[in-house]
Amino acid sequence: MADNDDQVVLRDRFEIKPAARLPQFDQGSGPSAALAFSAEDHSQNGRKLFALICPGDLPTRAHNLPERKAPTPLLWPEAYGIVDWPVRTAGGAAVWGRRPALVYAQPVGERLSTADNQPLPRMNEQAITRYILKPAIQVLRELGHLGMAHRAIRPTNIFYAAGNSGEIVFGDCFSTVPGCHQPALFETIENGMANPMGRAAGSQADDLYALGVLLLLLHLGRNTLQGLSDEAVNSAKINFGTFSALVGGEKVSPTMAEMLRGLTSDKASDRWTLRNLDMWMLGQYFNPVLPSLPQRATRPIRFAGGEHMSRPAIANAMVYHWDDAVSFVDSGALESWLKRGFNDEKVGEPLAQIRALAFSYGASSGAKHRTVSRMVAFLGNSLPICYKSVRVHPAALGTMLASVIDNAPVRTEFVELLRGRLPQGWLDHQPKLTSDMMQIRQILEGLEKVIDRSGPGFSVERALYELDHATPCRSELIADYYVTMLKDLLPAIDAALPGAEAGTIPMDRHIAAFIAARTNRPVERDLGQLANVTDQVGYRLAVLRLIATVQRQHGNHDLPRLAEAILSILDPVVEAFHRLRSRDELRDRLRRFAAHADFMQMAELLDDEGPTRRIDVQGFEEAKQSYAALEREAHWLEEGGLTAPARIHASARTSSAITGAFLASAVVAAFAILMVV
């Protein structure tokens, strides 16, 4: 936890001050924002620093922060780490937890724009090339070498190197989820349509697109689509192409138009690369990139108050007017338009297949919604997976789920989406599967086995941790501790237990799911026992075994509070042993193991299939049989087993014969002796 004087120190060098907010350096807004605080460098006094504290419930890219190879005009963290942090207040006192923190040098200049709706500076071709394009190429090239995309290129995340003009520095891109704070305008059609938290981590192509939009807006000096809704922005991009939609009626110089058309191409494969930009800056001319517009129908279709001429356009409208879309698809109007508008009589076949698949998976009550979802994937296979209010790229399923899991209605929609196999349907519509998509398919196949099961360690919690391995554990017990790796789980539980109620069992649905998703050992049996709370012995043993599984994978024995908690919950398990003397012996041994927090030995000792238990059960069975045999014998004796008249008479007859014969023998012997003498 924090030091006594509540100082937060990162890497023994940077002090972060929780009381000194610097909102001007916040990254994004809302619950997914990274908030800025003042920071101080203890080894170099006087430096102006700020720290971004990442949200505690979302994965962060900062975990895999690579080593920078060359200085670039990009805010690069001076340090990264998980720090003790006052995460909330309870009863007027700060509750401390842990949060990822990034420390940066404060930019000297102002932001290019302070808000999305603020006017932008107008720049000519030379200024754009010199002050924006050149540093952007440097940044993207460096990030390209590191194998990552910036995904936060927008005017509000760019600072002037000094003052309020001239050279620029790109803002942070590590503290928040990629693309989540980007206005839809700066996102490709695919990502722009997705929920902010449902956008793919993307690639350099997405950065180049955002750069193209940025350059175009700066060249025009204004946003021609200002004030339009995301739906309208996407619709304009789909119908006219991004370049034409943004330029509107404005004039753009031919050389700039050439470059901007290339960067804002809606077809990723046609989009300009860094190499194109390099050549363009050297003065090479390229054939203009033609806008990649979807096939237009021979006649429009009316839906939700608008007329739509292409498949992606109607899909975009359906996504934003979901309830209307359900009745619209159900009415058959869409099918009819697809047949006549595109002269495609064969379209009925895939549509029938879509309906059949929608009815095949998931609850029957949601079949119409699933039909709409699959229809959207059919109409625009590059569009995100859409289901009711959820619009998510398959690569961002984990991040999206992390952001909605506490929002019951949206979480339900998300679970319906997974149970309806809609992501798999989306993948089936892709003309070509990349290696990333193959990996997603593999994860989804694994999820099929667990999403329909309701017990602890399954269902939506398991999906949360399977879909994104950087998602922090959301257990109520340790949610404040930002646990993303299995090795940190037990120390976090150990640290959290003193603040929890007495008798707290260190296990819940989230911890179980987190372990099941992260461990490389089979835990199905334990999860099954965890679901059966009525069998308290099995339940508590399962808790112990899951904790032991984590310890076996990441040996850590400095867990005194967890050991104490585990010891206290094991009493019913010990009581389940039959041999009374064994119970005392077991308690002694458990206490010895708990002193070293040796959960593996504890689990082995109490294992219901282990030797101790086996001997106990076997011994008890034998004892029961012995007791029963003795009881039967006692009954027999009490009912006159030995004193029954028939038995007595038989025995008496034999005894008298023997006695008589014996006495006679003695007399004969005596007579013989007398005769001899």
Add this chain to the structure above:
Amino acid sequence: MAAGNASTQARPAKKKSTFVLFLVLAMPVALLLLPSTLVLIPALLPTLVARVVDTTPGRHLTITVGSLNLAGSLWFMHDLWAAGQSFSAIAPTLGDMLGWLSALLGAGLGWGIFSMMPHVSRSIAAAKTATRLRSIRKSQDDLVEEWGDPVRNGGAGLPATQP
């Protein structure tokens, strides 16, 4: 059924052959020691009576009375053999009152033992039962002490049986 009948028929046949074997072996001895035989026949009359009234298998009464009657008849044998075991000694021997007393006392003692033995057996069986019951309860208490009350549930409803 055929096999069953064969076995029930075989039992008297076997008995008969044993009796014949006894006669074959005893007859030469009886003839050789004819004066002794002639004295023993009246002396063992109580045994003959016991044999007649004893219908139980094993003939335990006959054995009890017979063995002691025979031991008591040794008085006559002593007298007879002391007189040279001649035919002339038979009458004086059988006239000895002490000889009759001895033979009949022996037979009487046999009858007495046979009559008293059930009482003795009953007493012994009762004592054995009490001792064994104490031992059983002790063993059961030891089991309960080691395994707790649930160990009692193993034999619920089981019939009483001989160990």
